[in-house]
Amino acid sequence: MILAVASGKGGTGKTTVSVNLARVAGRHVQLLDCDVEEPNAHLFLRGVLQRREEICVPVPQVDASLCTGCGECSGFCRYHAIASLESGALTFPELCHGCGGCSLVCPEKAITETGHRIGVVETSEADGITLIQGRLDIGVAMAPPLIRAAKSFLDEGAPAILDAPPGTSCPVIAAISDAHLVILVTEPTPFGLHDLKLAVDMVRELKIPAGVVINRVGLGDDRVHAFCREQGIPVLLEIPDDRKIAEAYSRGELAVDALPAYHAHFENLLFRSRELYRAIRSEHHADLRI
Amino acid sequence: MENPDATQEEIVVISGKGGTGKTSLTASLAVLAGSPVIADCDVDAADLHLVLKPRTLESHEFVSGFEPVIRPGDCTGCGLCRELCRFDAVRVRDGDSGTPGYAIDPVSCEGCGVCVRFCPEGAIDFPERACGHWMISETRCGPMVHARLGVAAENSGKLVSLVKQEARRIALEQDRSLIIVDGPPGIGCPVIASMSGASLALVVTEPTVSGEHDLDRVLALARHFDIPAAVCVNKWDLNPGMTGRIEDYALKSGARVIGRIRYDNSVTLAQMQECTVVDIDTPAARDIREIWKNLQSEE
Numbered sequence: 280m281i282l283a284v285a286s287g288k289g290g291t292g293k294t295t296v297s298v299n300l301a302r303v304a305g306r307h308v309q310l311l312d313c314d315v316e317e318p319n320a321h322l323f324l325r326g327v328l329q330r331r332e333e334i335c336v337p338v339p340q341v342d343a344s345l346c347t348g349c350g351e352c353s354g355f356c357r358y359h360a361i362a363s364l365e366s367g368a369l370t371f372p373e374l375c376h377g378c379g380g381c382s383l384v385c386p387e388k389a390i391t392e393t394g395h396r397i398g399v400v401e402t403s404e405a406d407g408i409t410l411i412q413g414r415l416d417i418g419v420a421m422a423p424p425l426i427r428a429a430k431s432f433l434d435e436g437a438p439a440i441l442d443a444p445p446g447t448s449c450p451v452i453a454a455i456s457d458a459h460l461v462i463l464v465t466e467p468t469p470f471g472l473h474d475l476k477l478a479v480d481m482v483r484e485l486k487i488p489a490g491v492v493i494n495r496v497g498l499g500d501d502r503v504h505a506f507c508r509e510q511g512i513p514v515l516l517e518i519p520d521d522r523k524i525a526e527a528y529s530r531g532e533l534a535v536d537a538l539p540a541y542h543a544h545f546e547n548l549l550f551r552s553r554e555l556y557r558a559i560r561s562e563h564h565a566d567l568r569i
Numbered sequence: 570m571e572n573p574d575a576t577q578e579e580i581v582v583i584s585g586k587g588g589t590g591k592t593s594l595t596a597s598l599a600v601l602a603g604s605p606v607i608a609d610c611d612v613d614a615a616d617l618h619l620v621l622k623p624r625t626l627e628s629h630e631f632v633s634g635f636e637p638v639i640r641p642g643d644c645t646g647c648g649l650c651r652e653l654c655r656f657d658a659v660r661v662r663d664g665d666s667g668t669p670g671y672a673i674d675p676v677s678c679e680g681c682g683v684c685v686r687f688c689p690e691g692a693i694d695f696p697e698r699a700c701g702h703w704m705i706s707e708t709r710c711g712p713m714v715h716a717r718l719g720v721a722a723e724n725s726g727k728l729v730s731l732v733k734q735e736a737r738r739i740a741l742e743q744d745r746s747l748i749i750v751d752g753p754p755g756i757g758c759p760v761i762a763s764m765s766g767a768s769l770a771l772v773v774t775e776p777t778v779s780g781e782h783d784l785d786r787v788l789a790l791a792r793h794f795d796i797p798a799a800v801c802v803n804k805w806d807l808n809p810g811m812t813g814r815i816e817d818y819a820l821k822s823g824a825r826v827i828g829r830i831r832y833d834n835s836v837t838l839a840q841m842q843e844c845t846v847v848d849i850d851t852p853a854a855r856d857i858r859e860i861w862k863n864l865q866s867e868e
Contacts (some may be wrong), residue, residue: 316755317782378679380681417789421758445588448722481721
């Protein structure tokens with residue numbers, strides 16, 4: 280089962296939920312940090328690095344001796360990643376999406392593809408947890424190809440927890456698109472509620488079942504609870520607004536280690552997430568039989 | 570996109586890590602600044618309107634790029650589009666029995682046009698893609714440009730650039746010298762678009778291992794684009810030792826240290842009352858006023 284942890288708003292506790300869940304899940308769980316712009320899970324699970332791989336995207340390489348400057352490639356490219364000059368074609372690798380269109384349309388077969396580095400994927404082991412994280416190079420704009428690359432390191436036979444980036448656009452979609460269940464982490468504030476609504480729209484668009492974790496309960500009001508009730512979205516865990524958790528987090532400590540009372544809460548979250556997924560799956564099978 | 574008018578000052582509030590207080594600080598600075606132009610560039614999860622309560626004057630559709638659509642009647646099911654697509658966006662069309670055929674998954678599609686160009690039947694249309702909305706509104710502090718990216722839509726960087734361009738146009742027309750930009754979290758495409766041409770990146774961080782780690786990356790990004798940076802630590806008293814280390818690090822990286830905001834529930838309280846932190850006289854509000862004073866003074 281692939282369990283993704285996401286949120287519309289940043290800083291609601293995605294990483295807290297992900298790393299604590301991984302810890303209580305026991306051995307042979309994989310934690311995939313898909314927040315490649317700002318990967319943080321490794322700060323809480325200090326493991327031993329096993330493997331580091333450079334990730335490249337295909338970008339055009341023009342053979343100047345073959346290029347006639349006809350402009351077919353630049354006319355085709357939607358991303359302004361290749362320009363045709365009299366002296367030949369000029370490429371802008373940082374704008375390229377790697378669609379391969381320019382090399383397909385070039386009548387002279389002057390364009391081949393070469394790799395352009397966008398970041399790394401690192402795998403480490405921390406107390407039985409396999410942590411896989413993508414890390415985007417500074418100045419690189421496009422996170423989704425790196426997120427997809429990091430996901431390709433997953434062992435499909437073992438359970439996985441995915442820590443998604445904040446927001447509701449392409450990087451998040453790339454992260455959660457084949458998850459079985461999404462846990463949406465929010466807080467009981469106007470910003471938290473507004474961004475939860477966006478995140479709920481997103482998971483519905485993607486047709487992925489979801490549950491909610493409300494963090495810092497006691498801080499705001501009950502509008503998030505009311506919204507979940509109205510929408511029929513189960514609240515899987517409530518984490519109280521506790522300065523002790525914030526302080527443990529600030530030092531890079533897991534809540535379940537620093538405050539043992541939370542161990543049972545996160546075990547319960549894992550149990551309820553699995554139950555929710557099973558219930559939805561059996562419902563789905565029932566539908567198919569009809 | 571360069572800012573051609575050097576007399577316009579543009580402060581972009583960013584953080585790397587999400588949830589450190591960008592929007593609360595931006596809203597407060599907008600109030601303290603008097604008559605700025607405000608731009609909410611967190612088009613993915615825009616929240617500034619919840620505390621500045623804008624009155625929308627105009628709303629526009631954001632059209633960007635194209636979306637291929639296969640006409641089922643003309644598709645012979647040859648599968649060439651599926652073979653050429655690098656984004657795994659061509660799916661077997663379900664629901665039909667017997668006839669082979671394909672459809673484009675708009676969520677995976679990046680709009681490159683390879684399928685459209687190479688379909689041997691010419692069976693793929695390529696209409697423009699609606700990706701969201703952008704608005705010009707009026708707030709008690711000044712005009713505000715904000716946007717809403719469509720659910721699961723692409724091109725957030727382009728929408729951010731559009732919001733900034735409109736904010737600059739308004740600043741020029743109405744002779745306003747300051748633009749305050751609420752940036753998105755992270756260091757990727759929308760953040761780069763938000764920072765482009767800014768006169769100062771105001772980085773809000775927190776004294777946590779994540780805040781410290783992400784500050785390092787966001788300051789590196791500011792250096793990469795040659796934009797001066799100033800750092801402020803929110804909830805500084807959560808971990809005073811780390812706050813000191815973060816400030817030392819910021820200074821060593823060539824950034825200014827512009828102030829601290831204490832851990833104060835009144836920040837959330839203001840949000841609950843749909844107002845800005847500086848609308849209520851609290852310790853955190855005093856800290857933010859100090860930051861505004863420091864921002865105005867020369868280094």
